[in-house]
Amino acid sequence: MYETEILADEKVPTIEIVREFDATPEQVFRAHIDPELYRQWVGPRSLTTRILKWEGHTGGCWAFANDRAGKEIAAFFGSFHEVRDNERIVWTFTYEGQPDSVALETLTFEGRDGGGTRLRVLSVMSDFATRDGMLSSGMDVGVKEGYDKLDELLGQRTGPAQQHLQDAAVFTALVVSALPEDWSRPSPVSDWAAIDVVKHLIEWSRGFLAGGAGIEFQTLDIEADPKAAWRQHVADIQAILDDPSDRVLSNPHTGDMPVDKAIAMFYTADIWMHSWDLAKALGLEPDLGQERCAAALDAMRPMEQMLRDSGQYGPAISIGDDASAQDKLMAFIGRDPHWKAQVPGD
Structure with missing residues (x-):
């Protein structure tokens, strides 16, 4: 597993991040632009990521939230300024808690001699105070752990x-x-x-x-x-x-x-x-991931009778066609998607 370099320029308010991976530029790029993959690795290990909006193309916008044990602790949003397949992503990055501090990030995916990818991330902020505040916030832990998870996702474990x-x-x-x-x-x-x-x-x-x-x-x-x-x-x-x-x-x-x-x-x-x-x-x-829920439901429908006869799942619950894939999956296996625990004192 490679080390992650985080460099702060003394003359301009930037942060540069460099990380190498034993995977192709196409694979590393896809892990950044595919929302289902992105949510699996971004951020520290103590958090999970929930994608709120994702339009992974030039001119699109994005938003995600970080949760700890199901409770939201931070949210971020931005827009895709440029998406060049397998080569470059330029996007804005804003923390909801500081909406006036917008970073412009450029990600480049460089093929290495002999194979693998060198990822470079250049983040430009409006002033040194914003840049230094980010560095002192512990962002290095999230960045390093996130790229370690990406390394695992790309092939350390398969x-x-x-x-x-x-x-x-x-x-x-x-x-x-x-x-x-x-x-x-x-x-x-x-x-x-x-x-x-x-x-x-x-x-x-x-x-x-x-x-x-x-x-x-x-x-x-x-x-x-x-x-x-x-x-x-x-x-x-x-x-x-x-x-x-x-x-x-x-x-x-x-x-x-x-x-x-x-x-x-x-x-x-x-x-x-x-x-x-x-x-x-x-x-x-x-949040089970909408795409994964949809795929699971598609796989289960053809063997519905066998699943019902096995006793693994209860009777399906009626739910609207406009329901989310997760709610449809839960209703299919007999769970009420809107179920809430009724606990005295709650």
Whole structure:
């Protein structure tokens, strides 16, 4: 993994950022202009990004918000001055909390000799005070961690390992945000409290892997410390995905398949879906990604009857055609998209 250089000019109010990647300029460019990819890596690891508007072309505009455990803590907006495919992006960048301080950023994607990409970001601000205030705000942490995440997204981890890393991180942020009294809050799943969502993900997946692949796990006391149990569980599953070796999972219903593929197909998708349940149980508004929700719904519709017969999902809930892809997906699997926990004292 490469280091990120952040340079402040003494003569003009600019910040220059230089970072190299072992990926093509086309791949690095796409990760900046595709909103679904961009939201996965931008910013520090402690935050998630929610795209509010994205018109990734010359003359378009954009806006996104940063959330911690489902609560918005910062929002940004700007416009695309120029988008030159795989070569250059010029955009304005404004923090909503300081709307008079507008930065003009130029991103260039340079192919390196021998392969890879050198990304250069030149940010020009109106004065030194604004520039120095940004530098002292801790922006370097967000920039460096963001590019580390981009490195992972581009190839440090790939396939099932990368997907689990991303989805488990979102669920972990929710788990960490919960107070002790939150675990008894009702969830959108009938007869489940918030802690039951965590229990379900831990218990069924460990049993599934132990029975089908002979992978033994330590027993976790979820009731005593849900946060510690979840963190250990995530580490256990990630270790398998990072080094699946030649392990095979055998199951009478699915046949034989590589263990990492089985985890991705049956378990990682479950983390993603159940993050909606846990967020709702905690009184937060989840964001599963509209494009991903639409793709999941398209994949599930052809086997709707089989899914209903399996008992995994309840009866579909009627919802308007103008509803979001996320709301349509939740309604399809039997969740009320507008469900809210009714907790005394809330």
